[in-house]
Amino acid sequence: MTNSSRRTPILLATTTVLLLSSLFLPSIALDTESTSTMTASKIKGITNVVIAIAMEAEAAPFIEHLSLAEDADFFPKVTPFKAYRGLHEDCDITVVTNGKDDVHASGVDNVGTVPAAVATFLALQTITTTTSSPPDLLINAGTCGGFKRKGAGIGDVFLTTAVANHDRRIPIPAFVDYGIGRIESVNASELAKSLNAKLGVCTTGNSLDKHDVDDFHMEQNDASVKDMEAAAIAWSCSLHNVPHLGVKVVTDIVDGDKPTEEEFLENLSSAAKSLQEALPKVIAHVCGKHHHEL
Amino acid sequence: MTNSSRRTPILLATTTVLLLSSLFLPSIALDTESTSTMTASKIKGITNVVIAIAMEAEAAPFIEHLSLAEDADFFPKVTPFKAYRGLHEDCDITVVTNGKDDVHASGVDNVGTVPAAVATFLALQTITTTTSSPPDLLINAGTCGGFKRKGAGIGDVFLTTAVANHDRRIPIPAFVDYGIGRIESVNASELAKSLNAKLGVCTTGNSLDKHDVDDFHMEQNDASVKDMEAAAIAWSCSLHNVPHLGVKVVTDIVDGDKPTEEEFLENLSSAAKSLQEALPKVIAHVCGKHHHEL
8 A cells, every 4th residue: 555645445446446457467478497397396496475465456456367266264263364375387376465454344454564464474374384384485565655766656666675664763772773674675686677677675654644754764764665564564574584575566656746646546557557567477587486586 | 662762772671670670569459259269260250361561671570470481382483472371360361572673683672563463463362272262351561651631640550441543644534543443442440440540542653752743643542641552452452352451651741841761761660660569450350350340
Protein backbone atom coordinates (compact mmCIF):
# COMPACT_ATOMS: atom_id res chain seq x y z
CA MET A 1 0.00 0.00 0.00
CA THR A 2 1.37 3.40 -0.82
CA ASN A 3 1.02 6.95 0.36
CA SER A 4 -2.14 8.52 -0.88
CA SER A 5 -4.56 10.46 1.20
CA ARG A 6 -8.24 11.03 0.62
CA ARG A 7 -8.76 8.05 -1.69
CA THR A 8 -12.25 6.73 -2.13
CA PRO A 9 -12.02 3.20 -0.76
CA ILE A 10 -14.77 1.51 -2.74
CA LEU A 11 -13.60 3.11 -5.95
CA LEU A 12 -10.04 2.21 -5.05
CA ALA A 13 -10.76 -1.44 -4.32
CA THR A 14 -13.05 -1.90 -7.30
CA THR A 15 -10.75 -0.09 -9.68
CA THR A 16 -7.77 -2.06 -8.45
CA VAL A 17 -9.47 -5.41 -8.90
CA LEU A 18 -10.78 -4.55 -12.32
CA LEU A 19 -7.52 -3.14 -13.54
CA LEU A 20 -5.40 -5.91 -12.15
CA SER A 21 -7.73 -8.62 -13.39
CA SER A 22 -8.12 -7.32 -16.88
CA LEU A 23 -4.48 -6.70 -17.67
CA PHE A 24 -2.49 -8.99 -19.89
CA LEU A 25 -0.21 -11.35 -17.99
CA PRO A 26 2.93 -12.13 -19.97
CA SER A 27 4.21 -15.67 -20.28
CA ILE A 28 7.28 -16.43 -18.23
CA ALA A 29 10.60 -16.41 -20.03
CA LEU A 30 12.22 -19.21 -18.07
CA ASP A 31 15.90 -19.81 -17.77
CA THR A 32 15.79 -23.14 -19.57
CA GLU A 33 19.27 -24.18 -18.46
CA SER A 34 18.31 -24.05 -14.81
CA THR A 35 14.85 -25.49 -14.95
CA SER A 36 13.91 -27.53 -18.00
CA THR A 37 16.16 -30.50 -17.46
CA MET A 38 16.22 -30.66 -13.68
CA THR A 39 13.70 -31.56 -11.05
CA ALA A 40 13.29 -29.41 -7.98
CA SER A 41 15.22 -31.83 -5.85
CA LYS A 42 18.29 -31.65 -8.08
CA ILE A 43 18.50 -27.87 -8.26
CA LYS A 44 21.02 -26.55 -5.78
CA GLY A 45 19.84 -22.96 -5.88
CA ILE A 46 16.55 -21.26 -5.02
CA THR A 47 13.66 -23.71 -5.08
CA ASN A 48 11.31 -22.40 -2.41
CA VAL A 49 10.05 -18.82 -2.59
CA VAL A 50 7.53 -16.98 -0.43
CA ILE A 51 5.88 -13.89 -1.91
CA ALA A 52 4.33 -11.55 0.66
CA ILE A 53 1.72 -9.15 -0.72
CA ALA A 54 -0.27 -6.99 1.70
CA MET A 55 -3.48 -6.49 -0.24
CA GLU A 56 -5.69 -9.15 -1.84
CA ALA A 57 -6.31 -7.02 -4.92
CA GLU A 58 -2.58 -6.72 -5.57
CA ALA A 59 -2.10 -10.48 -5.20
CA ALA A 60 -5.13 -11.87 -7.04
CA PRO A 61 -3.96 -11.59 -10.67
CA PHE A 62 -0.60 -13.15 -9.86
CA ILE A 63 -2.21 -16.03 -7.95
CA GLU A 64 -4.49 -16.63 -10.93
CA HIS A 65 -1.67 -16.37 -13.42
CA LEU A 66 0.40 -19.04 -11.65
CA SER A 67 -2.70 -21.18 -10.99
CA LEU A 68 -1.89 -21.28 -7.28
CA ALA A 69 -4.40 -22.98 -4.98
CA GLU A 70 -5.47 -21.64 -1.62
CA ASP A 71 -4.05 -23.70 1.27
CA ALA A 72 -6.61 -23.21 4.03
CA ASP A 73 -4.49 -25.18 6.52
CA PHE A 74 -1.31 -23.15 6.03
CA PHE A 75 -1.94 -20.48 8.67
CA PRO A 76 -3.38 -21.03 12.15
CA LYS A 77 -7.18 -20.80 12.01
CA VAL A 78 -7.25 -17.79 14.35
CA THR A 79 -5.42 -15.59 11.84
CA PRO A 80 -6.94 -13.66 8.92
CA PHE A 81 -3.93 -14.46 6.71
CA LYS A 82 -4.25 -16.30 3.39
CA ALA A 83 -1.82 -18.61 1.60
CA TYR A 84 -1.83 -19.71 -2.04
CA ARG A 85 0.61 -22.39 -3.11
CA GLY A 86 1.84 -24.31 -6.08
CA LEU A 87 4.85 -25.77 -7.85
CA HIS A 88 5.88 -23.49 -10.66
CA GLU A 89 8.74 -24.50 -12.94
CA ASP A 90 10.67 -26.41 -10.30
CA CYS A 91 10.03 -23.80 -7.63
CA ASP A 92 7.69 -24.10 -4.65
CA ILE A 93 5.75 -20.83 -4.59
CA THR A 94 3.76 -19.60 -1.60
CA VAL A 95 1.92 -16.30 -1.91
CA VAL A 96 0.80 -14.92 1.45
CA THR A 97 -1.54 -12.01 2.03
CA ASN A 98 -2.52 -10.35 5.30
CA GLY A 99 -6.25 -10.97 4.82
CA LYS A 100 -9.09 -8.71 5.87
CA ASP A 101 -9.66 -6.91 9.15
CA ASP A 102 -12.08 -8.72 11.44
CA VAL A 103 -10.69 -7.29 14.69
CA HIS A 104 -12.17 -3.84 14.05
CA ALA A 105 -14.85 -5.19 11.70
CA SER A 106 -13.77 -2.81 8.95
CA GLY A 107 -13.23 -5.54 6.36
CA VAL A 108 -10.31 -3.65 4.82
CA ASP A 109 -6.96 -5.25 4.05
CA ASN A 110 -4.70 -5.69 7.09
CA VAL A 111 -2.07 -3.22 5.90
CA GLY A 112 0.83 -2.02 8.02
CA THR A 113 3.72 -3.54 9.88
CA VAL A 114 2.10 -5.60 12.64
CA PRO A 115 0.00 -7.99 10.51
CA ALA A 116 2.82 -8.20 7.94
CA ALA A 117 5.38 -9.21 10.55
CA VAL A 118 3.14 -11.84 12.14
CA ALA A 119 2.05 -13.30 8.79
CA THR A 120 5.63 -13.46 7.53
CA PHE A 121 6.90 -15.05 10.73
CA LEU A 122 4.22 -17.73 10.65
CA ALA A 123 4.68 -18.43 6.93
CA LEU A 124 8.41 -18.96 7.30
CA GLN A 125 7.88 -21.06 10.43
CA THR A 126 5.33 -23.31 8.71
CA ILE A 127 7.53 -23.91 5.68
CA THR A 128 10.57 -24.53 7.88
CA THR A 129 8.62 -27.06 9.93
CA THR A 130 7.07 -28.90 6.99
CA THR A 131 10.13 -29.00 4.72
CA SER A 132 12.83 -29.13 7.43
CA SER A 133 14.47 -25.99 6.05
CA PRO A 134 13.45 -22.37 5.70
CA PRO A 135 12.43 -21.04 2.28
CA ASP A 136 15.29 -19.77 0.12
CA LEU A 137 13.92 -16.30 -0.50
CA LEU A 138 11.05 -14.02 0.49
CA ILE A 139 9.85 -11.48 -2.06
CA ASN A 140 7.75 -8.59 -0.74
CA ALA A 141 5.73 -7.30 -3.70
CA GLY A 142 3.34 -4.39 -3.96
CA THR A 143 2.78 -0.76 -4.78
CA CYS A 144 4.64 2.13 -3.18
CA GLY A 145 5.21 5.85 -3.26
CA GLY A 146 8.37 6.95 -5.07
CA PHE A 147 10.74 9.87 -4.57
CA LYS A 148 11.47 11.90 -7.68
CA ARG A 149 14.68 13.12 -6.03
CA LYS A 150 15.85 9.52 -6.30
CA GLY A 151 14.74 9.14 -9.92
CA ALA A 152 11.40 7.46 -9.31
CA GLY A 153 8.68 7.77 -11.92
CA ILE A 154 5.13 6.45 -12.02
CA GLY A 155 5.03 2.75 -12.94
CA ASP A 156 8.73 2.24 -12.22
CA VAL A 157 9.69 -1.10 -10.71
CA PHE A 158 12.09 -0.79 -7.78
CA LEU A 159 14.05 -3.67 -6.29
CA THR A 160 15.07 -2.95 -2.72
CA THR A 161 18.70 -2.71 -1.73
CA ALA A 162 17.69 -2.34 1.92
CA VAL A 163 14.68 -1.52 4.06
CA ALA A 164 14.34 0.75 7.12
CA ASN A 165 11.71 2.43 9.31
CA HIS A 166 10.97 6.16 9.23
CA ASP A 167 8.45 6.20 12.09
CA ARG A 168 10.41 4.43 14.85
CA ARG A 169 12.19 7.39 16.38
CA ILE A 170 13.95 6.35 19.58
CA PRO A 171 16.33 9.19 20.39
CA ILE A 172 18.40 7.32 22.93
CA PRO A 173 21.86 6.71 21.47
CA ALA A 174 21.89 2.91 21.94
CA PHE A 175 18.36 2.59 20.53
CA VAL A 176 18.68 4.77 17.42
CA ASP A 177 19.89 2.05 15.03
CA TYR A 178 17.37 -0.44 16.38
CA GLY A 179 14.60 2.08 15.78
CA ILE A 180 15.66 2.73 12.20
CA GLY A 181 15.99 -1.02 11.82
CA ARG A 182 17.82 -1.04 8.49
CA ILE A 183 18.11 -4.52 6.98
CA GLU A 184 19.98 -5.23 3.75
CA SER A 185 18.09 -6.93 0.94
CA VAL A 186 19.59 -9.67 -1.21
CA ASN A 187 21.73 -8.21 -4.02
CA ALA A 188 19.51 -8.27 -7.11
CA SER A 189 21.57 -6.21 -9.54
CA GLU A 190 21.37 -8.80 -12.33
CA LEU A 191 17.63 -9.04 -11.89
CA ALA A 192 17.41 -5.24 -12.05
CA LYS A 193 19.23 -5.27 -15.41
CA SER A 194 17.03 -8.07 -16.68
CA LEU A 195 13.84 -6.25 -15.69
CA ASN A 196 15.09 -2.77 -16.48
CA ALA A 197 14.19 -2.05 -12.86
CA LYS A 198 15.68 0.51 -10.51
CA LEU A 199 17.43 -0.20 -7.22
CA GLY A 200 16.96 1.66 -3.96
CA VAL A 201 16.07 1.72 -0.26
CA CYS A 202 12.45 1.23 0.79
CA THR A 203 11.45 3.15 3.92
CA THR A 204 8.51 1.86 5.94
CA GLY A 205 5.94 3.54 8.16
CA ASN A 206 2.50 2.67 9.49
CA SER A 207 0.84 5.78 8.06
CA LEU A 208 -0.36 6.23 4.52
CA ASP A 209 0.33 9.94 4.70
CA LYS A 210 3.48 11.65 5.95
CA HIS A 211 4.53 14.84 7.66
CA ASP A 212 7.70 16.89 8.05
CA VAL A 213 9.24 14.61 10.69
CA ASP A 214 8.62 11.57 8.47
CA ASP A 215 10.14 13.47 5.54
CA PHE A 216 13.30 14.07 7.53
CA HIS A 217 13.68 10.42 8.49
CA MET A 218 12.80 9.13 5.00
CA GLU A 219 15.58 11.30 3.63
CA GLN A 220 17.94 10.11 6.37
CA ASN A 221 17.12 6.55 5.28
CA ASP A 222 18.11 7.53 1.71
CA ALA A 223 14.74 6.23 0.58
CA SER A 224 13.88 5.77 -3.08
CA VAL A 225 10.43 4.39 -2.27
CA LYS A 226 8.05 4.34 0.72
CA ASP A 227 5.67 1.61 1.85
CA MET A 228 3.86 0.33 4.95
CA GLU A 229 5.25 -3.19 5.44
CA ALA A 230 8.76 -3.87 4.07
CA ALA A 231 10.88 -3.29 7.19
CA ALA A 232 8.59 -5.43 9.36
CA ILE A 233 8.58 -8.26 6.82
CA ALA A 234 12.38 -8.10 6.62
CA TRP A 235 12.63 -8.28 10.42
CA SER A 236 10.66 -11.53 10.49
CA CYS A 237 12.83 -12.81 7.62
CA SER A 238 15.96 -11.99 9.60
CA LEU A 239 14.78 -14.06 12.55
CA HIS A 240 14.47 -17.06 10.21
CA ASN A 241 17.69 -16.17 8.38
CA VAL A 242 15.76 -15.92 5.10
CA PRO A 243 17.00 -13.36 2.53
CA HIS A 244 14.39 -10.86 1.40
CA LEU A 245 13.83 -8.72 -1.67
CA GLY A 246 11.23 -6.01 -2.22
CA VAL A 247 9.64 -5.65 -5.66
CA LYS A 248 7.81 -2.34 -5.47
CA VAL A 249 5.94 -0.48 -8.20
CA VAL A 250 5.48 3.28 -7.94
CA THR A 251 1.88 4.53 -7.96
CA ASP A 252 2.54 8.10 -6.87
CA ILE A 253 5.32 10.56 -6.20
CA VAL A 254 5.88 11.31 -2.50
CA ASP A 255 7.87 14.50 -3.10
CA GLY A 256 5.74 15.66 -6.03
CA ASP A 257 3.23 18.48 -6.17
CA LYS A 258 0.12 16.72 -7.50
CA PRO A 259 -2.73 15.79 -5.19
CA THR A 260 -2.05 12.19 -4.19
CA GLU A 261 -5.53 10.83 -4.85
CA GLU A 262 -5.67 12.32 -8.33
CA GLU A 263 -2.20 11.03 -9.13
CA PHE A 264 -2.88 7.59 -7.73
CA LEU A 265 -6.08 7.01 -9.70
CA GLU A 266 -4.49 8.46 -12.83
CA ASN A 267 -1.54 6.08 -12.57
CA LEU A 268 -2.95 2.95 -11.03
CA SER A 269 -3.35 1.28 -14.40
CA SER A 270 0.27 1.66 -15.45
CA ALA A 271 1.56 0.75 -11.98
CA ALA A 272 -0.58 -2.36 -11.78
CA LYS A 273 0.53 -3.38 -15.27
CA SER A 274 4.17 -2.92 -14.25
CA LEU A 275 3.71 -5.13 -11.19
CA GLN A 276 2.01 -7.86 -13.16
CA GLU A 277 4.64 -7.81 -15.86
CA ALA A 278 7.46 -7.79 -13.34
CA LEU A 279 6.43 -10.50 -10.87
CA PRO A 280 6.40 -13.52 -13.24
CA LYS A 281 9.75 -12.37 -14.64
CA VAL A 282 11.14 -12.09 -11.11
CA ILE A 283 10.05 -15.66 -10.36
CA ALA A 284 11.51 -16.91 -13.63
CA HIS A 285 14.79 -15.14 -12.87
CA VAL A 286 15.29 -16.27 -9.28
CA CYS A 287 14.10 -19.89 -9.42
CA GLY A 288 16.99 -22.28 -9.79
CA LYS A 289 19.63 -19.57 -9.31
CA HIS A 290 21.93 -19.12 -6.36
CA HIS A 291 21.56 -15.98 -4.27
CA HIS A 292 24.81 -14.48 -5.50
CA GLU A 293 23.57 -14.76 -9.08
CA LEU A 294 20.53 -12.54 -8.51
CA MET B 1 8.94 1.78 27.39
CA THR B 2 7.79 5.33 27.64
CA ASN B 3 8.33 8.63 25.91
CA SER B 4 11.57 10.20 26.93
CA SER B 5 14.12 11.66 24.58
CA ARG B 6 17.85 12.06 25.12
CA ARG B 7 18.13 9.47 27.85
CA THR B 8 21.49 7.96 28.57
CA PRO B 9 20.97 4.29 27.75
CA ILE B 10 23.60 2.69 29.94
CA LEU B 11 22.59 4.83 32.86
CA LEU B 12 18.97 4.08 32.11
CA ALA B 13 19.40 0.31 31.97
CA THR B 14 21.68 0.13 34.96
CA THR B 15 19.56 2.45 37.03
CA THR B 16 16.41 0.56 36.14
CA VAL B 17 17.87 -2.82 37.08
CA LEU B 18 19.29 -1.54 40.34
CA LEU B 19 16.16 0.29 41.33
CA LEU B 20 13.82 -2.50 40.35
CA SER B 21 15.95 -5.17 42.02
CA SER B 22 16.47 -3.36 45.26
CA LEU B 23 12.90 -2.32 45.93
CA PHE B 24 10.77 -4.05 48.48
CA LEU B 25 8.31 -6.51 46.94
CA PRO B 26 5.16 -6.68 49.02
CA SER B 27 3.58 -9.95 49.93
CA ILE B 28 0.46 -10.81 47.98
CA ALA B 29 -2.84 -10.16 49.68
CA LEU B 30 -4.66 -13.14 48.26
CA ASP B 31 -8.39 -13.47 47.99
CA THR B 32 -8.56 -16.41 50.31
CA GLU B 33 -12.09 -17.36 49.32
CA SER B 34 -11.07 -17.96 45.73
CA THR B 35 -7.72 -19.60 46.22
CA SER B 36 -6.99 -21.09 49.60
CA THR B 37 -9.42 -23.97 49.50
CA MET B 38 -9.47 -24.79 45.81
CA THR B 39 -7.01 -26.35 43.44
CA ALA B 40 -6.40 -24.85 40.01
CA SER B 41 -8.50 -27.49 38.35
CA LYS B 42 -11.55 -26.63 40.45
CA ILE B 43 -11.45 -22.90 39.87
CA LYS B 44 -13.89 -21.90 37.17
CA GLY B 45 -12.50 -18.43 36.62
CA ILE B 46 -9.11 -17.12 35.53
CA THR B 47 -6.39 -19.75 36.02
CA ASN B 48 -3.96 -19.04 33.18
CA VAL B 49 -2.46 -15.57 32.79
CA VAL B 50 0.18 -14.27 30.38
CA ILE B 51 2.04 -11.11 31.38
CA ALA B 52 3.74 -9.32 28.49
CA ILE B 53 6.52 -6.93 29.49
CA ALA B 54 8.65 -5.33 26.76
CA MET B 55 11.90 -4.76 28.64
CA GLU B 56 13.91 -7.28 30.64
CA ALA B 57 14.71 -4.75 33.36
CA GLU B 58 11.01 -4.08 33.92
CA ALA B 59 10.27 -7.81 34.15
CA ALA B 60 13.20 -9.09 36.21
CA PRO B 61 12.07 -8.17 39.74
CA PHE B 62 8.60 -9.59 39.16
CA ILE B 63 10.00 -12.84 37.73
CA GLU B 64 12.24 -13.13 40.78
CA HIS B 65 9.45 -12.27 43.20
CA LEU B 66 7.20 -15.04 41.85
CA SER B 67 10.14 -17.48 41.53
CA LEU B 68 9.30 -18.10 37.88
CA ALA B 69 11.66 -20.31 35.89
CA GLU B 70 12.82 -19.59 32.36
CA ASP B 71 11.24 -21.97 29.83
CA ALA B 72 13.80 -22.11 27.04
CA ASP B 73 11.54 -24.28 24.87
CA PHE B 74 8.52 -22.00 25.03
CA PHE B 75 9.31 -19.82 22.01
CA PRO B 76 10.70 -21.01 18.66
CA LYS B 77 14.50 -21.04 18.77
CA VAL B 78 14.77 -18.43 16.01
CA THR B 79 13.12 -15.75 18.13
CA PRO B 80 14.79 -13.50 20.72
CA PHE B 81 11.74 -13.73 23.00
CA LYS B 82 11.94 -15.05 26.58
CA ALA B 83 9.37 -16.85 28.69
CA TYR B 84 9.32 -17.38 32.45
CA ARG B 85 6.70 -19.68 33.92
CA GLY B 86 5.36 -21.00 37.16
CA LEU B 87 2.28 -21.93 39.14
CA HIS B 88 1.42 -19.16 41.55
CA GLU B 89 -1.49 -19.54 43.94
CA ASP B 90 -3.57 -21.74 41.64
CA CYS B 91 -2.77 -19.68 38.57
CA ASP B 92 -0.47 -20.61 35.68
CA ILE B 93 1.68 -17.54 35.12
CA THR B 94 3.75 -16.94 31.97
CA VAL B 95 5.81 -13.76 31.77
CA VAL B 96 7.02 -13.02 28.24
CA THR B 97 9.56 -10.40 27.23
CA ASN B 98 10.63 -9.36 23.75
CA GLY B 99 14.30 -10.17 24.34
CA LYS B 100 17.31 -8.31 22.97
CA ASP B 101 17.99 -7.08 19.46
CA ASP B 102 20.27 -9.40 17.50
CA VAL B 103 18.95 -8.39 14.05
CA HIS B 104 20.67 -5.00 14.17
CA ALA B 105 23.27 -6.15 16.70
CA SER B 106 22.37 -3.30 19.05
CA GLY B 107 21.66 -5.53 22.02
CA VAL B 108 18.88 -3.23 23.23
CA ASP B 109 15.44 -4.46 24.22
CA ASN B 110 13.13 -5.19 21.27
CA VAL B 111 10.70 -2.39 22.05
CA GLY B 112 7.89 -1.34 19.74
CA THR B 113 4.86 -2.92 18.13
CA VAL B 114 6.34 -5.50 15.74
CA PRO B 115 8.26 -7.67 18.24
CA ALA B 116 5.45 -7.28 20.79
CA ALA B 117 2.81 -8.50 18.34
CA VAL B 118 4.85 -11.50 17.19
CA ALA B 119 5.86 -12.49 20.74
CA THR B 120 2.27 -12.19 21.99
CA PHE B 121 0.86 -14.17 19.07
CA LEU B 122 3.36 -16.99 19.58
CA ALA B 123 2.88 -17.07 23.36
CA LEU B 124 -0.89 -17.37 23.06
CA GLN B 125 -0.52 -19.96 20.29
CA THR B 126 1.86 -22.11 22.35
CA ILE B 127 -0.35 -22.06 25.42
CA THR B 128 -3.44 -22.81 23.33
CA THR B 129 -1.68 -25.77 21.71
CA THR B 130 -0.24 -27.21 24.91
CA THR B 131 -3.29 -26.75 27.15
CA SER B 132 -6.02 -27.10 24.49
CA SER B 133 -7.41 -23.69 25.35
CA PRO B 134 -6.13 -20.13 25.15
CA PRO B 135 -5.01 -18.36 28.33
CA ASP B 136 -7.76 -16.57 30.24
CA LEU B 137 -6.15 -13.14 30.31
CA LEU B 138 -3.14 -11.26 29.01
CA ILE B 139 -1.76 -8.44 31.14
CA ASN B 140 0.54 -5.95 29.40
CA ALA B 141 2.67 -4.36 32.12
CA GLY B 142 5.26 -1.63 31.94
CA THR B 143 6.09 2.05 32.20
CA CYS B 144 4.43 4.77 30.17
CA GLY B 145 4.12 8.49 29.64
CA GLY B 146 1.07 10.08 31.24
CA PHE B 147 -1.09 13.05 30.28
CA LYS B 148 -1.66 15.59 33.04
CA ARG B 149 -4.78 16.77 31.19
CA LYS B 150 -6.22 13.33 32.02
CA GLY B 151 -5.13 13.47 35.64
CA ALA B 152 -1.91 11.47 35.33
CA GLY B 153 0.83 11.99 37.87
CA ILE B 154 4.28 10.46 38.22
CA GLY B 155 4.12 6.95 39.70
CA ASP B 156 0.39 6.58 39.04
CA VAL B 157 -0.81 3.13 38.06
CA PHE B 158 -3.19 3.15 35.12
CA LEU B 159 -5.35 0.21 34.07
CA THR B 160 -6.33 0.44 30.42
CA THR B 161 -9.95 0.78 29.40
CA ALA B 162 -8.93 0.50 25.74
CA VAL B 163 -5.88 0.76 23.51
CA ALA B 164 -5.40 2.49 20.14
CA ASN B 165 -2.66 3.61 17.74
CA HIS B 166 -1.66 7.24 17.24
CA ASP B 167 0.83 6.66 14.42
CA ARG B 168 -1.25 4.61 11.95
CA ARG B 169 -2.83 7.43 9.99
CA ILE B 170 -4.68 6.00 6.98
CA PRO B 171 -6.87 8.85 5.73
CA ILE B 172 -9.08 6.77 3.48
CA PRO B 173 -12.58 6.62 5.00
CA ALA B 174 -12.87 2.82 5.11
CA PHE B 175 -9.36 2.47 6.58
CA VAL B 176 -9.50 5.14 9.32
CA ASP B 177 -10.89 2.92 12.10
CA TYR B 178 -8.58 0.08 11.15
CA GLY B 179 -5.62 2.45 11.37
CA ILE B 180 -6.60 3.74 14.81
CA GLY B 181 -7.20 0.12 15.77
CA ARG B 182 -9.00 0.75 19.04
CA ILE B 183 -9.53 -2.42 21.08
CA GLU B 184 -11.43 -2.48 24.37
CA SER B 185 -9.66 -3.84 27.42
CA VAL B 186 -11.34 -6.10 29.95
CA ASN B 187 -13.34 -4.08 32.48
CA ALA B 188 -11.13 -3.81 35.55
CA SER B 189 -13.02 -1.25 37.61
CA GLU B 190 -13.00 -3.38 40.79
CA LEU B 191 -9.28 -3.94 40.41
CA ALA B 192 -8.80 -0.19 39.97
CA LYS B 193 -10.61 0.43 43.28
CA SER B 194 -8.60 -2.29 45.00
CA LEU B 195 -5.29 -0.87 43.76
CA ASN B 196 -6.30 2.77 43.99
CA ALA B 197 -5.35 2.84 40.31
CA LYS B 198 -6.68 5.12 37.57
CA LEU B 199 -8.48 4.02 34.44
CA GLY B 200 -7.89 5.32 30.92
CA VAL B 201 -7.02 4.72 27.27
CA CYS B 202 -3.44 3.82 26.33
CA THR B 203 -2.34 5.14 22.94
CA THR B 204 0.50 3.34 21.16
CA GLY B 205 3.17 4.48 18.71
CA ASN B 206 6.54 3.17 17.57
CA SER B 207 8.41 6.33 18.50
CA LEU B 208 9.66 7.24 21.94
CA ASP B 209 9.25 10.92 21.17
CA LYS B 210 6.21 12.62 19.66
CA HIS B 211 5.40 15.59 17.48
CA ASP B 212 2.39 17.76 16.75
CA VAL B 213 0.67 15.21 14.49
CA ASP B 214 1.09 12.52 17.16
CA ASP B 215 -0.30 14.97 19.75
CA PHE B 216 -3.41 15.48 17.67
CA HIS B 217 -4.05 11.75 17.29
CA MET B 218 -3.24 10.97 20.93
CA GLU B 219 -5.86 13.51 21.94
CA GLN B 220 -8.31 12.09 19.41
CA ASN B 221 -7.75 8.69 21.04
CA ASP B 222 -8.66 10.29 24.41
CA ALA B 223 -5.37 8.94 25.75
CA SER B 224 -4.54 9.00 29.43
CA VAL B 225 -1.19 7.26 28.86
CA LYS B 226 1.16 6.58 25.94
CA ASP B 227 3.32 3.55 25.26
CA MET B 228 5.04 1.67 22.41
CA GLU B 229 3.38 -1.78 22.47
CA ALA B 230 -0.14 -1.98 23.90
CA ALA B 231 -2.22 -1.75 20.71
CA ALA B 232 -0.12 -4.37 18.93
CA ILE B 233 -0.30 -6.76 21.87
CA ALA B 234 -4.07 -6.29 22.02
CA TRP B 235 -4.35 -7.05 18.28
CA SER B 236 -2.63 -10.41 18.74
CA CYS B 237 -4.86 -11.05 21.76
CA SER B 238 -7.94 -10.34 19.66
CA LEU B 239 -6.92 -12.93 17.08
CA HIS B 240 -6.81 -15.53 19.86
CA ASN B 241 -9.95 -14.13 21.51
CA VAL B 242 -7.99 -13.52 24.71
CA PRO B 243 -9.03 -10.51 26.85
CA HIS B 244 -6.25 -8.04 27.60
CA LEU B 245 -5.52 -5.50 30.31
CA GLY B 246 -2.73 -2.92 30.42
CA VAL B 247 -1.10 -2.15 33.77
CA LYS B 248 0.95 0.96 33.10
CA VAL B 249 2.96 3.07 35.51
CA VAL B 250 3.69 6.71 34.66
CA THR B 251 7.37 7.69 34.53
CA ASP B 252 6.97 11.08 32.89
CA ILE B 253 4.36 13.62 31.83
CA VAL B 254 3.84 13.80 28.06
CA ASP B 255 2.09 17.17 28.14
CA GLY B 256 4.29 18.63 30.85
CA ASP B 257 7.00 21.26 30.56
CA LYS B 258 9.95 19.52 32.20
CA PRO B 259 12.76 18.05 30.09
CA THR B 260 11.82 14.39 29.68
CA GLU B 261 15.20 12.91 30.58
CA GLU B 262 15.44 14.90 33.79
CA GLU B 263 11.89 14.02 34.72
CA PHE B 264 12.33 10.36 33.90
CA LEU B 265 15.47 9.88 35.98
CA GLU B 266 13.99 11.90 38.82
CA ASN B 267 10.88 9.71 38.89
CA LEU B 268 12.08 6.29 37.87
CA SER B 269 12.36 5.12 41.45
CA SER B 270 8.76 5.93 42.39
CA ALA B 271 7.42 4.58 39.10
CA ALA B 272 9.35 1.33 39.41
CA LYS B 273 8.17 0.97 42.99
CA SER B 274 4.56 1.51 41.87
CA LEU B 275 4.87 -1.18 39.19
CA GLN B 276 6.37 -3.68 41.59
CA GLU B 277 3.78 -3.02 44.22
CA ALA B 278 0.95 -3.20 41.70
CA LEU B 279 1.77 -6.34 39.72
CA PRO B 280 1.61 -8.94 42.52
CA LYS B 281 -1.64 -7.35 43.70
CA VAL B 282 -3.03 -7.54 40.17
CA ILE B 283 -2.20 -11.24 39.99
CA ALA B 284 -3.73 -11.85 43.40
CA HIS B 285 -6.88 -10.00 42.36
CA VAL B 286 -7.48 -11.65 38.98
CA CYS B 287 -6.54 -15.26 39.69
CA GLY B 288 -9.61 -17.36 40.40
CA LYS B 289 -12.03 -14.58 39.49
CA HIS B 290 -14.33 -14.43 36.49
CA HIS B 291 -13.74 -11.70 33.92
CA HIS B 292 -16.87 -9.80 34.92
CA GLU B 293 -15.62 -9.60 38.48
CA LEU B 294 -12.44 -7.73 37.59
